[in-house]
Amino acid sequence: MLRVEIINTGTELMMGFILNTHQQWLCRELSALGYVVSRQTAVPDTARDIQDAVRESMERAQLIIVTGGLGPTSDDRTRDLIAELLGKNLWEDKRILAHIEAFFAKRKRRLPESTKVQAMVPEGATVLWNDHGTAPGLAMDYSGGILIMLPGPPRELRPMFSERVIPLLAQRLPTPGGFACVTLKTTGLGESFVEERIAKKLESLRDQGLEIGYCARVGEVDVRLLARTAEAERIVNEAEAITCEVLKEFVYGRDPEQLDAVVVRLLTERGMTLAIAESCTGGFIANRITNISGASAVLLAGLVTYSNKAKEQFLGVKAETLAAHGAVSEAVAIEMAAGACERTGADFGLSVTGIAGPTGGTPEKPIGTVYIGLARRPNVTAKKYLNQYDRETFKYVTSQQALDWLRREILLATDRS
Amino acid sequence: MLRVEIINTGTELMMGFILNTHQQWLCRELSALGYVVSRQTAVPDTARDIQDAVRESMERAQLIIVTGGLGPTSDDRTRDLIAELLGKNLWEDKRILAHIEAFFAKRKRRLPESTKVQAMVPEGATVLWNDHGTAPGLAMDYSGGILIMLPGPPRELRPMFSERVIPLLAQRLPTPGGFACVTLKTTGLGESFVEERIAKKLESLRDQGLEIGYCARVGEVDVRLLARTAEAERIVNEAEAITCEVLKEFVYGRDPEQLDAVVVRLLTERGMTLAIAESCTGGFIANRITNISGASAVLLAGLVTYSNKAKEQFLGVKAETLAAHGAVSEAVAIEMAAGACERTGADFGLSVTGIAGPTGGTPEKPIGTVYIGLARRPNVTAKKYLNQYDRETFKYVTSQQALDWLRREILLATDRS
Numbered sequence: 034m035l036r037v038e039i040i041n042t043g044t045e046l047m048m049g050f051i052l053n054t055h056q057q058w059l060c061r062e063l064s065a066l067g068y069v070v071s072r073q074t075a076v077p078d079t080a081r082d083i084q085d086a087v088r089e090s091m092e093r094a095q096l097i098i099v100t101g102g103l104g105p106t107s108d109d110r111t112r113d114l115i116a117e118l119l120g121k122n123l124w125e126d127k128r129i130l131a132h133i134e135a136f137f138a139k140r141k142r143r144l145p146e147s148t149k150v151q152a153m154v155p156e157g158a159t160v161l162w163n164d165h166g167t168a169p170g171l172a173m174d175y176s177g178g179i180l181i182m183l184p185g186p187p188r189e190l191r192p193m194f195s196e197r198v199i200p201l202l203a204q205r206l207p208t209p210g211g212f213a214c215v216t217l218k219t220t221g222l223g224e225s226f227v228e229e230r231i232a233k234k235l236e237s238l239r240d241q242g243l244e245i246g247y248c249a250r251v252g253e254v255d256v257r258l259l260a261r262t263a264e265a266e267r268i269v270n271e272a273e274a275i276t277c278e279v280l281k282e283f284v285y286g287r288d289p290e291q292l293d294a295v296v297v298r299l300l301t302e303r304g305m306t307l308a309i310a311e312s313c314t315g316g317f318i319a320n321r322i323t324n325i326s327g328a329s330a331v332l333l334a335g336l337v338t339y340s341n342k343a344k345e346q347f348l349g350v351k352a353e354t355l356a357a358h359g360a361v362s363e364a365v366a367i368e369m370a371a372g373a374c375e376r377t378g379a380d381f382g383l384s385v386t387g388i389a390g391p392t393g394g395t396p397e398k399p400i401g402t403v404y405i406g407l408a409r410r411p412n413v414t415a416k417k418y419l420n421q422y423d424r425e426t427f428k429y430v431t432s433q434q435a436l437d438w439l440r441r442e443i444l445l446a447t448d449r450s
Numbered sequence: 451m452l453r454v455e456i457i458n459t460g461t462e463l464m465m466g467f468i469l470n471t472h473q474q475w476l477c478r479e480l481s482a483l484g485y486v487v488s489r490q491t492a493v494p495d496t497a498r499d500i501q502d503a504v505r506e507s508m509e510r511a512q513l514i515i516v517t518g519g520l521g522p523t524s525d526d527r528t529r530d531l532i533a534e535l536l537g538k539n540l541w542e543d544k545r546i547l548a549h550i551e552a553f554f555a556k557r558k559r560r561l562p563e564s565t566k567v568q569a570m571v572p573e574g575a576t577v578l579w580n581d582h583g584t585a586p587g588l589a590m591d592y593s594g595g596i597l598i599m600l601p602g603p604p605r606e607l608r609p610m611f612s613e614r615v616i617p618l619l620a621q622r623l624p625t626p627g628g629f630a631c632v633t634l635k636t637t638g639l640g641e642s643f644v645e646e647r648i649a650k651k652l653e654s655l656r657d658q659g660l661e662i663g664y665c666a667r668v669g670e671v672d673v674r675l676l677a678r679t680a681e682a683e684r685i686v687n688e689a690e691a692i693t694c695e696v697l698k699e700f701v702y703g704r705d706p707e708q709l710d711a712v713v714v715r716l717l718t719e720r721g722m723t724l725a726i727a728e729s730c731t732g733g734f735i736a737n738r739i740t741n742i743s744g745a746s747a748v749l750l751a752g753l754v755t756y757s758n759k760a761k762e763q764f765l766g767v768k769a770e771t772l773a774a775h776g777a778v779s780e781a782v783a784i785e786m787a788a789g790a791c792e793r794t795g796a797d798f799g800l801s802v803t804g805i806a807g808p809t810g811g812t813p814e815k816p817i818g819t820v821y822i823g824l825a826r827r828p829n830v831t832a833k834k835y836l837n838q839y840d841r842e843t844f845k846y847v848t849s850q851q852a853l854d855w856l857r858r859e860i861l862l863a864t865d866r867s
Contacts, residue, residue, distance in 0.1 A: 045665045047487045049478025050633060050674065050705065053470060056492065061466025070464045071499060075473065075490040078663075082488060089506075105642045106664045107649075140836070145642035165839075188668060188843050248467040257467070309754075315740025316733030319754045323732025324842055326808055334760035337726070337736045337752030339745070343794065347751065347764060377760065391743055425741055 035206060037063060037070045038094040040086050042101040042111055043185065044077040054187060055100045062194060067208035067261065068096070078108045084118050087180070095178035096206055098198075101185035103168040105148040111182055112171065116155035119175060123153040126160060133167045161197040165189045172201060179205060211265035215273050216288035219280055220253040220437050227254050231279050238272050245272075251426055252433035255288065256280075282441060292436045293321040299443045300331040300381075307439075308379035309335040310348050310369040312360065313387040313403060317428040318435055333377040338369070348372030361386050363404050366415035370406030374413075382408035383439055387420075389427045401427065405435045407442055451678075452623060454480060454487045455511040457503050459518040459528055460602065461494040471604060472517050479611060484625035484678075485513070495525045501535050504597070512595035513623055515615075518602035520585040522565040528599055529588065533572035536592060540570040543577065550584045578614040582606045589618060596622060628682035632690050633705035634673045636697055637854050641666035644673060648696050655689050662689075668843050669850035672705065673697075699858060709853045710738040716860045717748040717798075724856075725796035726752040727765050727786040729777065730804040730820060734845040735852055750794040755786070765789030778803050780821050783832035787823030791830075799825035800856055804837075806844045818844065822852045824859055 039059055045051050053075060060070045074090070076082040083102070090097045102111030116123055130152040137144040151168045154160060161170030161181070166189040171182045181198060183190045219227060224247050235245060241264065246257035256276055260268040277284050286295045300307060309319050309332070319335030322328050336347045341360055344350040349372040350365055358364040366384050374382030387403025394400035401421035407414060416438070420430045456476055462468050470492060477487045491507070493499040500519070507514045519528030533540055546569040554561040568585045571577060578587030578598070583606040588599045598615060600607045636644060641664050652662060658681065663674035673693055677685040694701050703712045717724060726736050726749070736752030739745050753764045758777055761767040766789040767782055775781040783801050791799030804820025811817035818838035824831060833855070837847045 043665075044663050045672075045674065046473070047477055047490070048481045048631070048674070048676075049474045049476070050665065050672065051667075052474045056463070057466045057469045059466070060464055064465045070466075071494060072503070073464070073492040077486075077488060086489070104666065106645050106666075108663055142640065145640070145646060147642045147645070186666070186668065188840060246462075246465070246467065248462070255467070311733075313740075314737075315745070315749075316728075316736030316752050316754065317740075319733030320731075320737045320845075323730075323734075323754070323756065323806075324845070326841060328732065329756055329810075332732075332754075332756045334756060334764065335733050335752075335754030336764070337733065337740070337749075337754065339740065339749045339751060340794075343751035346793065347753070376763065377757075389740075424743060428737075428741075 035068060035096060035208070036094040037068050037096045037098075038090045039070055039073040040090060040097065040099045041073070041075040042078060042083055042099065043075070044079075044108065046075045047077045055190065058187070058191065059098060059100075059194070065214055066199065066202070067212035068202070078102060078110060080110065080114055083111060083114045087115055087118055091175050091177055091180070096202070097178070097180040099180065099182045100190060103151065103170075103182060103184045105145065105150060105167075112153065112155070115173070115180065115182065119155070119173060121155040121157060121173070123155055125149075125152050126154045127152075129154070129160065129169055132163075136167050159201070161193055161201075163189055163193060164196075165192055170197060210261065211263045212261050213265035213269040214257065214259040215269050217256045217258070217273065217276055217280075217284050218253060218286045218288055218290070218292070219256060219283045220285055220292065220433055222254060222280070222283050224254050227256060227280065231256070231276050234275050234279055235272055238268055238275075241268055243268050243272050251422070252430045253292075282444070285437065285440060292433060292440065294325050296436050296440050296443070297322060297325040297328055297331055299440060301327060303443065303447060305331065305380040305443065306333050306378075307331050307381045307383065308333050308373035308377040310373040310382065310384040311335065311337050312339060312344070312369070312385060313389045314385045314428050314431055314435075315339065318383070318385065318432045321432055321436070333379045334373070336373060344369060347376075349376065359398070361388055361398050361402055361404065363415045363417065366404035366406035367413050370408035370415070371413045374408040374410055380409065381439060381442070382406070382413070383435055384408075384415075385431060385435055387431065389424050391424065403431050405431070405438060407438055409442065409446060452485060452513065452625070453511040454485050454513045454515075455507045456487055456490040457507060457514065457516045458490070458492040459495060459500055459516065460492070461496075461525065463492045464494045472607065475604070475608065476515060476517075476611070481631065483616065483619070484629035485619070495519060495527060497527065497531055500528060500531045504532055504535055508592050508594055508597070513619070514595070514597040516597065516599045517607060520568065520587075520599060520601045522562065522567060522584075529570065529572070532590070532597065532599065536572070536590060538572040538574060538590070540572055542569050543571045544569075546571070546577065546586055553584050576618070578610055578618075580606055580610060581613075582609055587614060627678065628680045629678050630682035630686040631674065631676040632686050634675070634690065634693055634697075634701050635670060635703045635705060635707070635709070636673060636700045637670040637702055637709065637850055638700050639671060639697070641671050644671050644697065648673070648693050651692050651696055652689055655685055655692075658685055660685050660689050668839070669847045670709075699861075702854060702857060709850060709857065711742050713853050713857050713860070714739060714742040714745055714748055716857060718744060720860065720864060722748070722797040722860065723750050723795075724748050724798045724800065725750050725790035725794040727790040727799065727801040728752065728754050729756060729761070729786070729802060730806045731802045731845050731848055731852075732756065735800070735802065735849045738849055738853070750796045751790070753790060761786065764793075766793065776815070778805055778815055778819055778821065780832045780834065783821035783823035784825075784830050787825035787832070788830045791825040791827055797826065798856060798859070799823070799830070800852055801825075801832075802848060802852055804835075804848065806841050808841065820848050822848070822855060824855055826859065826863060
């Protein structure tokens with residue numbers, strides 16, 4: 034089997050200043066293509082550390098992906114160090130230089146002299162064009178395989194991998210035999226419940242080579258169905274059908290479609306609209322919806338009514354309701370959802386009011402208390418949840434509950450009509 | 451210098467199913483104590499991969515921290531494999547067994563037989579008590595130093611590191627000499643411009659041992675100032691003063707304080723309030739502000755007015771202005787900011803209207819066109835930007851520009867008065 038290794042360079046990684054999201058992203062992408070990473074290494078931007086790591090990987094692996102250190106500053110040395118290790122000289126590629134100059138000219142910024150180093154290419158290297166920045170990626174052959182250097186910024190690395198590296202791998206290092214993988218996204222059930230419900234029913238496919246993986250995250254559980262045989266496609270398709278049949282509406286989609294994208298898709302397909310009224314989630318739900326291209330066709334407005342006065346002014350929540358029940362209450366969640374609907378004319382009104390913490394809890398309403406309201410005129414209801422997490426996780430979990438309820442309601446509304 | 455390495459075990463890491471947050475957390479903790487990690491490796495749960503990685507680290511490092519693989523299931527093999535590598539037998543520690551039994555009894559759960567493996571201890575190992583789970587950590591000596599095994603779940607690993615590992619290190623591997631590190635956060639300048647402005651002025655401190663690192667992210671550049679000498683504190687303090695003097699208002703803070711937290715802090719200190727009117731950023735700015743605990747004292751409301759009708763209804767933008775200039779225009783940004791201010795009574799009104807893409811651009815207003823408006827009654831102005839990125843990056847960059855402008859305006863407003 035092909036051995037794949039990843040090397041992430043950057044002193045900022047070793048100091049813990051930034052989170053290494055490249056590892057997960059690249060491992061996930063490579064796995065989905067049938068390549069399995071057998072080692073990942075992170076090293077600081079020092080010559081010896083980078084060269085040692087690359088030299089050791091070359092002895093073991095047939096594919097090495099190195100990230101970072103292709104920028105214009107003095108601590109960006111990956112290109113030079115690897116060229117030196119492989120005994121290659123660097124030459125200036127005029128096409129890259131022109132691309133860099135155009136990149137700066139378009140943004141009306143002066144081109145710093147140091148940036149030109151990014152046009153230097155080791156002899157024999159394949160240039161991987163960068164449509165989202167100045168530093169190109171580079172692919173170089175070594176005696177045991179292929180080494181690929183990618184720029185550190187995720188917005189440059191990710192499209193470069195998808196558009197340049199995948200075709201290169203398909204041509205130069207095709208994966209052996211069959212391979213299929215599907216990840217189903219579920220929400221509303223714990224990991225062990227998901228396993229309990231499906232494991233038995235998938236047993237015979239398991240005997241045929243199906244590999245099942247569960248990945249529990251806050252607010253959702255992924256079920257990964259994978260096979261590496263000539264029959265991979267059929268096995269995974271059958272497993273997917275069984276899983277969806279057993280878990281029913283707990284499956285909200287297929288990776289990489291997120292819950293927010295599912296909601297926007299369902300509303301768009303039905304020509305329906307949404308208004309959101311948020312207190313404790315502070316715009317997080319509106320932000321998730323507007324991350325999806327096409328959201329403007331379904332989202333009429335999002336009202337982040339953090340203060341009581343804003344709840345009255347923008348949503349028509351009654352002062353008496355606030356006084357009688359408090360801002361975090363079923364009654365206020367209901368008036369917020371109804372108000373969002375009525376004032377915008379949207380088909381659905383979704384509201385959230387709660388206590389994110391770390392301060393503000395009381396014995397009756399502890400931190401984590403949250404009411405979600407959902408209006409579809411003339412009906413409006415609210416549910417209570419208790420989400421005891423840190424502030425950002427609280428927002429995420431609450432948004433999953435709110436969007437999943439909305440998703441089910443859209444489906445029900447359509448079934449009924 | 452002491453060489454520290456981290457080894458993260460887990461097939462789920464190599465498949466990309468989970469994000470390796472241990473690396474950043476441990477690197478950050480160790481850095482703060484003056485230990486610098488020179489390599490981090492992740493390997494799957496296979497005997498050969500784990501033993502190879504540990505053997506190689508033992509040849510280089512004086513401190514090795516291994517995470518994961520101490521649990522009760524068949525893929526948890528770290529304890530056995532490392533004991534085997536070091537030629538140590540395992541024995542059952544009755545105190546750990548009693549702890550495990552008590553742990554299950556307290557939760558009224560049956561103790562699975564497999565869990566008892568966690569009471570096995572390699573000869574000569576120091577047991578690191580686990581107050582948050584069943585698997586203890588283990589510290590073992592090897593010829594070149596100390597190897598520490600920690601359980602994978604963050605809620606167990608983190609307190610164990612703080613409460614058990616730090617005292618052990620202080621006793622067994624005290625850090626040599628001085629250490630100081632500060633990271634300054636800047637926005638509004640490119641990475642190479644930052645370096646161009648400060649590198650020369652820091653040269654003499656560099657000769658005294660200052661290490662400078664630049665980390666460019668979308669919308670900001672970090673400058674890391676670090677020294678590891680007896681004079682570390684003085685060197686880093688002087689470097690910080692020089693950097694702040696040269697880069698002036700481009701420095702918005704010191705790591706780990708983010709721009710959103712700086713804005714909330716500045717407003718809180720001055721008892722001032724904010725209202726936000728967002729179109730293309732769709733609630734992202736309100737979400738950033740409300741991620742900060744204490745935001746409720748400064749944010750009166752966030753209006754995500756995605757549709758023209760919502761702009762008129764919630765912000766009082768005039769239909770004629772929308773008709774004459776279009777929703778993405780200086781005039782509309784100004785009316786949005788002014789409307790947010792007036793309707794809520796906030797001290798500052800911040801507005802954003804633009805074209806996030808990937809659709810909706812025109813020759814006159816290409817994708818990425820954005821107007822940011824800022825009102826402080828009776829004044830209100832707007833600026834035009836061109837942020838050509840994918841949808842989520844567009845939102846982030848725009849939010850940085852908006853919050854940085856607001857930050858500068860808050861400071862100016864205070865200087866003036």
